Amino acid sequence: xxxxxxxxxxxxxxxxxxxxxxxxxxxxxxxxxxxxxxxxxxxxxxxxxxxxxxxxxxxxxxxxxxxxxxxxxxxxxxxxxxxxxxxxxxxxxxxxxxxxxxxxxxxxxxxxxxxxxxxxxxxxxxxxxxxxxxxxxxxxxxxxxxxxxxxxxxxxxxxxxxxxxxxxxxxxxxxxxxxxxxxxxxxxxxxxxxxxxxxxxxxxxxxxxxxxxxxxxxxxxxxxxxxxxxxxxxx
Numbered sequence: 001x002x003x004x005x006x007x008x009x010x011x012x013x014x015x016x017x018x019x020x021x022x023x024x025x026x027x028x029x030x031x032x033x034x035x036x037x038x039x040x041x042x043x044x045x046x047x048x049x050x051x052x053x054x055x056x057x058x059x060x061x062x063x064x065x066x067x068x069x070x071x072x073x074x075x076x077x078x079x080x081x082x083x084x085x086x087x088x089x090x091x092x093x094x095x096x097x098x099x100x101x102x103x104x105x106x107x108x109x110x111x112x113x114x115x116x117x118x119x120x121x122x123x124x125x126x127x128x129x130x131x132x133x134x135x136x137x138x139x140x141x142x143x144x145x146x147x148x149x150x151x152x153x154x155x156x157x158x159x160x161x162x163x164x165x166x167x168x169x170x171x172x173x174x175x176x177x178x179x180x181x182x183x184x185x186x187x188x189x190x191x192x193x194x195x196x197x198x199x200x201x202x203x204x205x206x207x208x209x210x211x212x213x214x215x216x217x218x219x220x221x222x223x224x225x226x227x228x229x230x231x232x233x234x235x
Contacts, residue, residue, distance in 0.1 A: 001026050003139040004041045004051060005132065006065070017041075017051070017063050024061045027053070033061075041065050042141040071141045075100040075235050078163055080191040082109040082198075084223045086119035090130050092224045097134025097144055099231050105163070108150045111196040117150060156205045164189035169211040172230055173198055174220055176213030180233045188234060195223055 004027070010017040019027070027033045033053050041063065042048035048071055051063035083106045084092050096104060106122075108114070120126060131144055149155045167187040172180070174197055191198075191206055198206075203213065216229055 001030070001136045002040065003048065003136050003141075004039055004063075005135060005141060006041055006043050008043075012062070015064055015066065016054070017065055018060050019063070020060045024059075027061050028056060039063070040139060041067070042071065042139070043067055044141055045143055046141055047071070048139070048141060072100065072139070074102040074142055075231065076167075076187040077101060077231070077234070078103040078105065078167065078187075078189045079227075080105045080107055080160075080189065081223075081227070082107050082192065082194040083112045083116050084194070085113075086116060086121045088222070088224055089116075089119070089121050090126075092227060093127065093130035094134040094137070095224060095228055096231070097131050098138040098140075099228070100138070100140070100235075101231070102142060102144045104144055105147045105149055105155075107152060107155065109152055109194055109202055110199040111194045117148075122148070152202060153205065156202075156209060160189075160209055164209065169206075169209065170214050170234075171198070171203065171206045171211040172214055172216065172226065173203060174215060176215040178212060178214050180214045180216055180230060182233050184234050190230065190234070192223065192227060192230065195220075 004023050006017055010019060012018055027039065031039065033039060035053050038050045038052050041051040047067035048069045049065060049067035051065040053061060054064050055062045079096060079101050081104060127146060135141060167189045169189045171191040173193060191211060216226060
């Protein structure tokens with residue numbers, strides 16, 4: 001935990017917070033902070049700074065906080081991701097959050113098992129847990145937004161034009177003729193399929209919306225690896 005993320009409910013007054021949950025346990029048992037020592041803190045969707053430990057018991061930790069720093073800038077990307085397998089979803093959410101993705105769309109595609117949508121990993125509390133861990137890792141406070149789309153065709157035809165407006169639209173898929181571009185400075189909408197890839201109909205539907213096909217080379221990568229590699233090259 002590289003950043004203690006605070007919420008408005010933690011505040012006792014303008015600059016004092018009290019922690020009684022896993023953050024208290026982490027400060028006490030893992031970081032082993034004592035009175036007078038400082039830790040990195042940040043307010044959810046707000047500024048970051050330092051918290052000075054002013055008291056601690058077996059049940060709670062109180063910090064005096066000063067928040068003056070802006071969080072790191074987000075990546076200028078909307079990520080359209082075919083819903084991964086449940087055990088891969090958790091890691092992927094943490095990875096993309098740590099890398100700075102703030103707009104994520106999880107999609108049903110032809111090669112995504114419909115049973116994946118029943119996974120406990122898609123419960124709001126589980127998703128929020130993974131987003132929080134990604135933010136804590138990266139020292140960021142800006143909470144990502146996640147949209148879940150279970151009907152591919154209506155989404156691509158009716159919603160995607162508005163979502164992708166003003167951005168460079170890319171679809172990553174093996175066998176595409178163009179290599180992934182490098183170090184872009186413009187906004188991007190990036191579509192990534194499941195491990196089996198998009199089916200031809202889905203590629204055609206995305207291309208009709210102005211998506212350029214790109215690849216990462218001849219190797220077939222797991223989704224979590226491909227996502228990290230693509231974001232690293234693009235930005």
